[in-house]
Amino acid sequence: MTPRDLVTHRSGLPSHDALWYHSSLTRRQMYDRLRYLDPSKAFRSTFQYNNLMFMTAGILAGHIAGMSWEDLVRQRSFLEPFIGQYELGSTTVTIALRGNDTLTFTALSELTYELVPTRGTTFDIKGRNGFSVEFKQDAAGAVTDMVVYQPTGTVVAERK
Numbered sequence: 001m002t003p004r005d006l007v008t009h010r011s012g013l014p015s016h017d018a019l020w021y022h023s024s025l026t027r028r029q030m031y032d033r034l035r036y037l038d039p040s041k042a043f044r045s046t047f048q049y050n051n052l053m054f055m056t057a058g059i060l061a062g063h064i065a066g067m068s069w070e071d072l073v074r075q076r077s078f079l080e081p082f083i084g085q086y087e088l089g090s091t092t093v094t095i096a097l098r099g100n101d102t103l104t105f106t107a108l109s110e111l112t113y114e115l116v117p118t119r120g121t122t123f124d125i126k127g128r129n130g131f132s133v134e135f136k137q138d139a140a141g142a143v144t145d146m147v148v149y150q151p152t153g154t155v156v157a158e159r160k
Contacts, residue, residue, distance in 0.1 A: 001043075006057040009047050012039035016052060027069075031059055071101070073117070079103055082121070082135050086146045086157035093146070093157055105133065 005011055016037050020030055034052060041048060058069035065072045072078075079097055086093045094106045095115075103115040105125055115123035115133065125131040130151040135143050146157045 003057060003060060005044065006053045006060070009049050009053065010044045011050060011053050012041045012043045012045065012048070013037055013050050013053070014040045014048050015050050020051060020055070027055055027059060031056060081137075081141070081143050082146075084143070085160040087160055088148065088155060088157035092160070093148075095146070 001011060013034075019025070019033060019037070023030070025033075030052060034056065037052075062069040062072050079101070082095050082103060083097055084095060086095065088107070091107055096104045096106065096112075098104050098114070103123060104112045105115055106112040113128060114126040116126050117123050118132065121135040121137065123133050125133065130149075132149045134147045134149070136145040136147060138144050144159055146159070148155050148157060
């Protein structure tokens, strides 16, 4: 099985959700049990969504990088493209890196908030219920804008 097989859901394994959903097993323990799961279709014959295969792809990526999956997605190279200043009306918002794995959000040179990754390029603003940011990228992957979601609406901040 190749990494592509893992993420295109053509392993032949059905979801086997009972193994992972509300489980106390670690990723490694779940991975070690994959060999005992029965396929329901022939390999590469049918699309069958399977979270365990995505988990396995994450374990593989971390192994190749020599770190855990969590450390890999938080590492500096993933976060660096978001760092910079964004123009939000007449306010400048600064996105900075604290350490190697934490983005911060500062507006008006006042309070600084930690950004907590949620999915993709979206982060919740820690300590601000209902507030989050999403970084938009162009076709080449360059960050162009930051969308700020707040309880009263959505605003777009352009990258300076």
